[in-house]
Amino acid sequence: MNKQVKLFSLLFSAIALMMACGTDQSEPTVEGTTEDGFRYNIYKTGSSNDLPQPTQYVYFKAGVLLDDTSVLQPLSDIVRFQIPADTTPVDQVNPIVNILQQMSVGDSANVYVDLDSIPQAKMQFPDNKYINNYFLVQDIVDEETALDAIAKEKEENMIKMQKAKEKSGKVDSLVGLYLDKYKKGELDSDLQKLESGLEIYTIEPGSGDPVGNNQVEVHYWGVLEEDGKMFDNSYDRGMPFPLTVGAGSVIKGWDEGVAKLHPGEEALLFIPSELGYGEQGAGGDIPANADLVFFVEVLKKES
Template sequence: MKNYSKLSLALFLSLTLVWACNNEKKLETPEGVEYVLIESKDGESLEEGGFAIFSLRLEDSKDSVLLNSEEVGELPIAVQDSVLSTRGPLFSILKTLKIGDSIKTKLTASEVFTQGFKQPVGPNIEKTDRLTVYAKAIQKFDTAGFMEWQKQMQQEAMKRMQKEAEKQKGIDDELIKDFLSENSIEAQKTESGLYYMVTKETSGEKAEAGDTVRVNYVGKLMDGTVFDTSYEDIARETGAYNEQREYAPLEFIVGKGRVIRGWDEGIMLLNEGSEATLYIPSGLGYGPRGSGAVIPPNSPLIFDVELVEVK
């Protein structure tokens, strides 16, 4: 009886596997691009002049995921054959799919990125590397429906950004408080999360929004790395020197978004001639994008500043 049960199970699994394999169809686009139709729900065809939304997943030869629309967002395309026909084999497949169709294909990195997305291949990928592409046609829209979908996506993205920013604000606050505690620094905190310590107080004119100010500064990461300064001697000492720039106080209109928010707020706390150290959470600095190669994403910053002049 046990042997019979095992035989029945094996037969069931083999039939299931055969059925699954038979469900996958090897197809070819009119341009000659081969792909496998993993699943078809016989949905609606895409319409010229409309819009379609696809999920997309890219894997390299080691099955490492290079792109996943579940993490970066779904792929919308305008269904215009004259445009899609110039975007290589990936889009020649996508434009033939019906809603609900899932496909798999093998394409080179150049075919996917350079031809398809009109962008360079990433630094760790060779143009000739073979990528496995999984795609599914999810929805289609007319122009009005697509605009509404875009609006919803923007609202959802904004909510995610706000949630992430609030979480990062808490992380930054702990980092700054720990730094201040470890270095026995007494700093004041503003409502926005900016910490500051006035190191030289004066009775000069206070900077207000709209004033033109001149500020000397030294900008550092939390580990003490100097990434920028208006002082040439400090730039040379710390390896931050750039012979293509002038070393002089930075002049700007304060309170108008010409500098990072932590500066706008911090400088307006000071009087002309005063000096301070600003401890700026990343949300008031360069945020999740960072700045170039010197300021990583989500980096709290430290600025020693001197308000040289209020014009």
């Protein structure tokens, strides 16, 4: 893997979940070029001048734009990144370390990646010149503090996983019950019917604004409408599914349906084949022209 592709991969793996971003400053405080040849700007807007030291963790948010105008990946939740120890070999140091080491809490930065240097990306975005990776430093903490927080999150996630697995049987029963009612026409008066053919039935209402084209985490249980056979679900894995709604990374029925749900809502999406996997189906579990039913639980973000 060459260095250009390496940086591109590192940036995208670090900022998998994201919101729209950019900078308001017209003139950067620091301008430079990484050893790999990528141009960057740093905007020193924080109130502190304390820079991260080796083994400390930088907490930042990040996002990706195409040519400063089009949002490719919206601003992420907090990402933790440890500044390597002084003893770390230079060739093992992530290219973004040099930039983060120049930033204090509240500072922001842009890293520009020329798309011509990444053939795979240029094929996907032929009309764009570069990718603008945007960073905003939220905090700088010592290693002990970061590791304590990571351990606490792992413990909390284990509890969440167990609860999700325990809910699996209940969801299975609910889907079977409501699918039977749907086929008998008993849900017709309560269905939200969209022009596309998608139908939505709310089991437990949520609150707040609809999800829209934003990032969200969901649990789901998918079955074939014809016989109710389950082909995939997140509950048995215990892990929610992260989704950027409207990005085209899932079937059309999901992009359209989840956008209309609310945080905390539990609903059924009745998805016609053309909004699902169509004539090609999906593997051996979803045949061609299969109508699908998904139970979707939109998880609320913790404050």
